[in-house]
Amino acid sequence: MDAARQDEIKRRFGTRVRELRKARNLSQxxxxxxxxxxxxxVGGIERGENNLSLINIHRLAExxxxxxxxxxx
Amino acid sequence: MDAARQDEIKRRFGTRVRELRKARNLSQxxxxxxxxxxxxxVGGIERGENNLSLINIHRLAExxxxxxxxxxx
Numbered sequence: 001m002d003a004a005r006q007d008e009i010k011r012r013f014g015t016r017v018r019e020l021r022k023a024r025n026l027s028q029x030x031x032x033x034x035x036x037x038x039x040x041x042v043g044g045i046e047r048g049e050n051n052l053s054l055i056n057i058h059r060l061a062e063x064x065x066x067x068x069x070x071x072x073x
Numbered sequence: 074m075d076a077a078r079q080d081e082i083k084r085r086f087g088t089r090v091r092e093l094r095k096a097r098n099l100s101q102x103x104x105x106x107x108x109x110x111x112x113x114x115v116g117g118i119e120r121g122e123n124n125l126s127l128i129n130i131h132r133l134a135e136x137x138x139x140x141x142x143x144x145x146x
Contacts, residue, residue, distance in 0.1 A: 001109070001131070001132055006128050009127060009128060009131050010128075051127050051128050052126065053125065053126055054082060054124050054125055054130065055074070055082060055083070057130075057145070058082050058145075067145070068145040069143065069144075069145040071142075072130070072140070072141040072145060
């Protein structure tokens, strides 16, 4: 899998997280607190910078009130 | 999120990967080759030992011919 495809996967994931967070009127800080993650890390996820782990995907899904599978394309 | 819940997430993911792999009559070696991952790493995923990354979740999904979201509960 080439670097461009990896970037696309991370960007798409981040866009989905941002859309769901905004639809719930949550700040990055609020989501970070719910997840137990740093706010800056959540910001990086939304910008498509982070290759986060299975566990953190589930943490985010719980914070956003969705099934983890809904965060992935 | 406590350790028991993290273990449950990893075990459930691994069980799903194993089910899909066997349904396709693929060996761990074949999946590992398709993913560009080590066979032992794929074995660890199936045993629920690995907290794999977003990119590797997508690599596995491509190797198994499913959408990445289908691998998560």
